[in-house]
Amino acid sequence: MAPNSKDIPIPDQGNKNVNLNEIKLPADIGTDWEFKRPWVWKNIIGFILLHLACIYGIYRAIYYAKSITSIWALLVLFGSGEGVTIGGHRLYAHKAFKAKFLTRLALILLHTVAGQNCMYIWVRDHRLHHKYSDTDADPHNANRGFFFSHMGWLMSRKHPAVIEKGKTIDMSDLEADFLVMFQKFFYKPMYVLFALAIPIAVPVYLWNENYYDALFVVYFARYILTLNITWLVNSAAHLYGTKPYDKNFGAVESWFVSFATVGEGWHNYHHAFPWDYRAGEYGTHYSLTTFIIDLLEKFGFVYDLKTTPGNMIEQRVYRTGDPSCKEKVQDGKIIDINGNEIDPKLQLKLKG
Ligand SMILES: [Zn+2]
Numbered sequence: 208m209a210p211n212s213k214d215i216p217i218p219d220q221g222n223k224n225v226n227l228n229e230i231k232l233p234a235d236i237g238t239d240w241e242f243k244r245p246w247v248w249k250n251i252i253g254f255i256l257l258h259l260a261c262i263y264g265i266y267r268a269i270y271y272a273k274s275i276t277s278i279w280a281l282l283v284l285f286g287s288g289e290g291v292t293i294g295g296h297r298l299y300a301h302k303a304f305k306a307k308f309l310t311r312l313a314l315i316l317l318h319t320v321a322g323q324n325c326m327y328i329w330v331r332d333h334r335l336h337h338k339y340s341d342t343d344a345d346p347h348n349a350n351r352g353f354f355f356s357h358m359g360w361l362m363s364r365k366h367p368a369v370i371e372k373g374k375t376i377d378m379s380d381l382e383a384d385f386l387v388m389f390q391k392f393f394y395k396p397m398y399v400l401f402a403l404a405i406p407i408a409v410p411v412y413l414w415n416e417n418y419y420d421a422l423f424v425v426y427f428a429r430y431i432l433t434l435n436i437t438w439l440v441n442s443a444a445h446l447y448g449t450k451p452y453d454k455n456f457g458a459v460e461s462w463f464v465s466f467a468t469v470g471e472g473w474h475n476y477h478h479a480f481p482w483d484y485r486a487g488e489y490g491t492h493y494s495l496t497t498f499i500i501d502l503l504e505k506f507g508f509v510y511d512l513k514t515t516p517g518n519m520i521e522q523r524v525y526r527t528g529d530p531s532c533k534e535k536v537q538d539g540k541i542i543d544i545n546g547n548e549i550d551p552k553l554q555l556k557l558k559g
């Protein structure tokens with residue numbers, strides 16, 4: 208537990224009862240190593256088949272499908288990924304900015320294409336993940352290893368703590384959002400239309416691709432690749448990297464995950480400052496997503512972007528983190544990894 212962590216004001220994150228101590232590891236929930244989760248064989252077989260179909264889809268993309276079909280599949284992958292990162296993660300789960308109706312509509316549709324459950328369930332699980340990170344109440348507790356936090360959690364029954372604590376998450380903001388509740392109610396038909404029918408129809412009708420390759424490349428390969436890229440945030444970004452902002456978190460800074468997810472791998476920062484729309488201290492550094500949000504703001508599609516003041520970040524680094532991960536001494540000055548000098552007065556205050 209971080210000393211004096213209550214000093215830091217926590218902006219509203221969609222959970223009225225939230226405070227920093229709740230975001231940190233609660234003392235009463237840890238990881239019960241004796242607990243054995245029952246496997247869900249239907250999901251195990253389903254994921255094995257989907258992954259085989261994905262590998263076959265990649266093979267078809269390389270040897271048989273038209274190049275433009277693969278380009279289309281990548282576009283759908285990217286768009287649906289942004290539905291998750293901009294829409295599900297930064298907008299709905301963390302309320303890091305506000306978005307106009309049409310922007311929310313586009314994000315909800317793209318989120319539907321990604322096939323990661325409806326927005327309501329996605330956000331509830333993600334808020335639970337932040338509130339009880341790396342404990343048994345975290346749906347993808349990374350203490351249980353890479354495979355479990357990557358996809359094993361979807362192949363086994365939920366830990367009772369996930370169910371019990373899941374009920375305590377305040378979802379009133381999503382319940383008040385018409386688009387979220389519409390998607391929740393009509394998720395299955397919307398999924399068939401937006402994730403299957405339309406993405407497959409485009410190559411078939413616009414450039415005469417055959418149904419078979421459209422299905423395997425644009426649906427199976429694209430879908431399973433998007434899932435695995437998203438899952439890296441729960442697995443690799445909780446296991447392999449540095450902890451400049453808070454050593455108490457399992458979450459780490461991972462340039463690799465940031466590269467793969469276009470900006471979701473600065474995860475130690477994100478767990479320390481979850482309201483920040485940049486999801487990383489250095490804005491667009493390996494983060495095309497932040498660049499897109501900036502662009503959307505310029506055109507008036509999104510507004511009220513939340514960030515974290517630089518001195519608040521520095522205070523946190525010196526209080527709970529590891530300054531050596533992001534700062535070094537050069538020519539007698541302390542500079543950060545981007546080469547910017549850190550205010551010596553602030554340094555003295557923090558160290559003193
Ligand atoms: Zn988050």
Ligand SMILES: [Zn+2]
Nearest residue numbers: 440441458474
């Ligand atoms: Zn996390």
